[in-house]
Amino acid sequence: MIRRLSQARERGIPEATVARLPLYLRALNGMAERGLATVSSEDLAVAAGVNSAKLRKDLSHLGSYGTRGVGYDVEYLIYQISRELGLTQDWAVAIVGVGNLGRALANYGGFVSRGFRVAALLDADPEVVGDHIAGLSVEHIDELEAVIRRRGVSIVVLATPAAAAQQVADRVIAAGVTSILNFAPVVLAVPEGVDIRKVDLSIELQILAFHEQRKTDRMTGGPAMAEEWPEAVDL
Template identity: 90%
Template sequence: MKSPSHPRDRGIPEATVARLPLYLRALHGMAERGTATVSSEDLAVAAGVNSAKLRKDLSHLGSYGTRGVGYDVEYLVYQISRELGLTQDWAVAIVGVGNLGRALANYGGFVSRGFRVAALIDADPEVVGDDIAGLNVEHIDELEAVIQRRGVSIVVLATPAAAAQKVCDRVVAVGVTSILNFAPVVLSVPESVDVRKVDLSIELQILAFHEQRKAGGPLMAVDSQ
């Protein structure tokens, strides 16, 4: 599947793009509760941003709401989904089917957001052939063929750190330009390839820092010399 042009190519700031999924998540919750319209203030609170920033973000989509009424929830869901490319069906391959890969494969929230796990790939002979979430785990030797055969647009890397760059090089060589990386390593990719990194250990360390400060933990020592 051909990737759509990036929002940044149309003048939408990266910071705005990063917040659009927050708005979409809040809007989905409102739609499920039967909410037809929402004010910028209420949507901002639900998304955890300030209302002025939200209004500016949505103006990049051409959505300004109606004074005294607010935003139409259903239409705003459509606008944001279209901008993020979620009105299409994106085939995803998960490479690395350990505990994390299995959890991702079994996550039910992908389909409702426009993503379909189309392939599971691993190097372990003990894992290859397993049936997970209705998919047969295929061998890493078949990586390129599987990506092409299943029309994969996005690859999720849940491999050990030592294997991540090699797998990354192979998926890029076969034409994949969007990678979600869970491996604890920084990947080297061409400028045309988008990589989003998810490092749970770093997030936990940041939380530990804040917990320590809230508890009155150690401050930076002052050099008396």
């Protein structure tokens, strides 16, 4: 099979496509477990919850890995997507902030699937330092730079209070980290070249509330009241 290294491959994959590749990967892993050898774009699209044309265009950005009339080889596609996402490497992740959320992240199995490794937990609270969580001992934030360097940490998860997030971000960036997953509810200012992804639970809820309000307004002219909720509709 001839691999095309044309303008599509090795040249900027659209951000929207990158965001969907993990979705395809998860669906493909499920199919591989069930023993499927090949899958059509239609079936994979349904499993991933997207339009099949979109899926084909996404995969075409990686190269021509399908066979017309047949579909895609499941194992081969898993390998190609994994490679593209960089999951064939081992990524050391440090979690800063070991409060409720940090603990949950450290213990959350599905969170860190293949390719990621929680390499360190750090916190500023002396009460927390030394605790053993998920097989790791919590270290003091003073060790931040040393830990990042010694363990080759390249991705940092921020689970600190909002007030501390910017300060910690500045330090990890100064230590050479350029990929940050931020759970603190603040807009971080970072220099060019640093990738920040933000997960904001409060914002997600507020977006849901907006749509929920629209729906209930449309039906009743106001929000639903307890004890007045209609009996279950059979769907």
